[in-house]
Amino acid sequence: MINTKRLVRRLFVGGIATATVAAGLVVGVAGPASADPVGSLAGVGSDTTQDVMNGAADAIGLGVVGSWDAIDPISKAQHLVISPKRDCTFNRPNGSGQGVTAIRQSGGVTAAINAPFADEVDQPEAGCVDFARSSGDPGTNQSNSGRWVYIPFALDAVSIASQHFGDATATNYNALSIDPLNATTGQGTLQKLYRDGAAVTVNGTTYDPQCNVAPCAGGATPIHLYIPQNGSGTRSFWLSKMGIGTVGGWVHDHAWNGTDYTGALVEEHDGTVLQNDALGLAPFSVAQWVAQRNGHGDRRHGAHLHSLVNVTTSAVSNPLTGAFPTVETGNLQSTFIVRREVYNVVEYAKVKQGDPKFDATLYSVFGPQQGLCGKSAVILSYGFALLSSSPLGHTCGAIADNLRAYAND
Template sequence: MNNAKRLVRRLLVGGIATATVAAGLVVGVTGPASADPVAGLVGVGSDTTQDVMNGAADAIGLGVVGSYDAIDPITKAQHLVISGKRSCTFNRPNGSGQGVTALRQSGNVAAAISGTFPDEVDLPELGCIDFARSSSDPGTNQSTNGRWAYIPFALDAVAVASQHFGDATATNYNALSFDPNNSPTGQGTLQKLYRDGTAVTVNGVTYDPQCNVAPCAGGATPIHLYIPQNGSGTRTYWLGKMGITTVPNWVHDHAWNGTDYTGTLVEEHDGTVLEADALGIAPFSIAQWVSQRNGHGDRRHNAHLHSLVNVTTSAVFNPLTGAFPTVETGGLNSSFLVRREVYNVVEWSKVNVGNAAFDASLYAVFGPGQGLCGKSSVILNYGFGLLNSAPLGHTCGAIVDGLRAYAAG
């Protein structure tokens, strides 16, 4: 399979016979390809989990799952109109937040949603979307009687990435520290950079996030701090870990173009901006990095991961299990300092056994011990860790009130 097809959504309808690229997905059909393909369960949202959900859709098969990219897999355009089911059209959501928004709109609660996402002019019709991929938990939207259930299925961690590997700058970035106990006031150098915009000194080099071009005051070196695009679950997650509530003017979601930050949009887990900016760092999913290294839609563009130092213990946490930083081998370090569960969001009533609205097909994919949770080899191959031991409190497929959201719909 070529790179273009690896980037598109996998959707198997009625078995695997012929493949057709349509609306950003691959369709396997037993008869002539339809111009308006029909998915069983349609999903949208997170960039972080789009590739592993591709693999899961392939492995589950039988036309059950159709999971659409966060951006157009070929042109890279945002928010183009797609058709997931017959008589359904909607703007493609880019990221976890937009995916959940579209899912809620598809549940016919558009009036209860505070706003659409950028460029969303074609809202999904009722029932057009069945699940949303999310790399962040319910957050402030958590409600024990919420309509929507966040169902965890894998472990991820987030590291800092840059274009540097094996040089002095990489050594310094590998020595950045993080305070895991108190992010709002944490004293880690990474938090001081992102949250406070203060210059920090690492191995004798001072990095100033508010200086864009050398020379900087006091001989400091400029550092460009990036976050992913608005709507990204990783953006929300990272800001929370940095202790940021309002994005400060020294943190950017567009690239430095030589004069200001109006360049290329920073897509999560895509190294395009970092490749062009030797002064840039950005959060990058370790699972996504491993997945891309393993040949699944590689868009790293020479982005390299960095370690983090626990500011309270001075212990160094490498992102990978191999001989890092000498070589970038191995998989996700499941003990990395900045870890998270990743989720699929579905309507709670549809996966609540005994509820009148219970949907056996939805439960069979996302419930505990069901289809997705039985694909451990797929989850690992796409870079993620397993939740068998509940490292962050939940096992795969857990449906619990603490992970419900949006009581008002």
Template sequence: MINTKRLVRRLLVGGIATATVATGLVAGVAGPASADPVGALAGVGSDTTQDVLNGAADSIGNGIVGSWDAVDPITKTQHLVFSPKRSCTLNRPNGSGQGVTALRQSGGVAAAIAAPFADEVDQPEAGCIDFARSSGDPGTSQANGGRWVYVPFALDAVTVASKHSGDATATNYNALSYDPANATTGAGTLQKLYRDGAQVTINGVTYDPQCAATCSGGATPIHLYIPQSGSGTRSFWLTKMGITTVPTWVHDRAFNGTDFSGALVEEHDGTVLQNDALGLAPFSISQWVGQRNNHGDRRNGAHLHSLVNTATGTVINPLTGAFPTAETGNLNTSFIIRREVYNVVEWKKVNVGNADFDAQLYSVFGPGQGLCSKSTVILNYGFGLLNSSPLGHTCGQIVDGLRAFATD
């Protein structure tokens, strides 16, 4: 059964993004009124790339691509049941990991292998999902002969954000350092906070991540956040901080005045920082720029911070403008913590010459094809281009090194 709560779906029709609201079934692209659309490529997953995918798919037009947000766009509720295609329902995946899981389940991978995510009581039917947005690479699931392939789309970078700008706290946060050479034992003060839970002193102020309100010895508490479970940015950030298991001083729920049992922390959403002057959280620089450019602005007063490269002592700004005097400009494509972002599809369907090659899917995700041709859109949404290969790959490149899940 489809959840009777309000469902919102972005449909890409003739180049116009139409948000259709209904209770129960959602109105469709073709056929009789209240029918679900036929023929669209349905995608789910990453919060990081949901907006730019919506914009790029809108530019492609012709009802080809339907990209679904990670949470309900109106209520912000996660995991509501929705219907991306006719005779198909599933719980809305929240984040890269859950999106990839839903894609694999849609491809017939058994639950014993593609285990349901939390609250996933309605798994997708066969063929329900065509692609998954992912802000992370295959990681430990990489396999040269894997069934699925992560197709590079754009360049992103991640820094920390807080509600502070132009004050002493902002100055101190802009002096946090990062060791790019050694995440697990490096001397970066940001890594010491997240990885070790250690006190760090900047400009005479000692910050302690292990006390919530009152610290001994006159230290100042600092609340370290990460996004919700299933988020690609969560996994990426933990890796960059040299963490394998989330420590007790890092939180994915907001501080409620006594403990960290408040609302879940959604990635690239400044709500948790707006309500917590002691909070510090990873934030996609590309998402921040895109939101500033009026694409789903949910910064809620979140301000980006610079990082100092421990190897050179150089301050690396997140933006190309007059930072930190003003948060102007675009993504600094040379920022110290960078990543490629991807769309995950079935390898055989985008492998030219394969018997199961899907020309429509390839026309959207392949090299020089639909998404990769939308440079203006990609830049307007804050991301960098992969015309060259700053991190090893170009847009749309299909390589065995980005294949995953050999047992599927």
């Protein structure tokens, strides 16, 4: 059954508007199923990149690709049924991991069909998902012969955020350190907190992640460590940077409600949990923070970014290019210590020129020097940095074997 709530669908095209008209596609704003485009490319997944993809849609105008938000844009509910294409209905994926699961299910992958994400009771029919937004790379699923390929289009960074700015706690949080090279054994104070659940002392204040309410043993200050919801690409990325394999009981994806951690689910890049918790600390996409500051769906709710210290060099790394931390101005600092590429995941054969399954429309949107990569102003407006160079190994639109995944699919 199709969800009758207002379903926001964004459309964009990379140099293929003529083909759209010729194909006679029906396009329209979000709403009832009849307004969905017939035969369009449909995308789902990452919270981190949904806004920049929506921005690209608005800048380019009507086209052939629909990018669906990670949660219902009106009710904010998770996993409501959506219908991005005619004769397609499925539960809306929330986050990178769920988006990748959905595209694999749409491709008939038995492993993904038999292992749905939580609350997925309606899986996509064949061909219903054409791309998945992902803020994480292939990770352990990487294979040079994989069926799917992660195509990068922008650079992001991730720092910690809290409700503190200009006070002693903010000063201390700006002094937390990280080992960028040895997450599992590194002695960064931030890694000790998240990975080990150990108390750390910064500027004379000891923070204990296993103490929820003062007074804490030894006069320590409680600190509440958050991560985004399960299935989030930022969650996976942050855990890898913290060196975490199994999440400890001192790290939470539900909010502290004054008694325990059974409050609201922690959505990535949403400052609600921090607004309601003066002891809270959470990872936050720098690009998302900048985009929201720029007026694109602001849900920071008073969340402030913090610097990190390189444990090896003792150098302070600022997430923003302006007069940070005195004033939160400027854009994403492309040399920030914790960086990542962001991607759209598609079937490799469909963007491999010369392959029998090659899809010229899909390639013209996501390939090198194609539609999305030509929208530099939009990418920058939404807080991301450009991949005109390859700071992490790839330029925008690169179709690389080392970004392929799931060889058994």
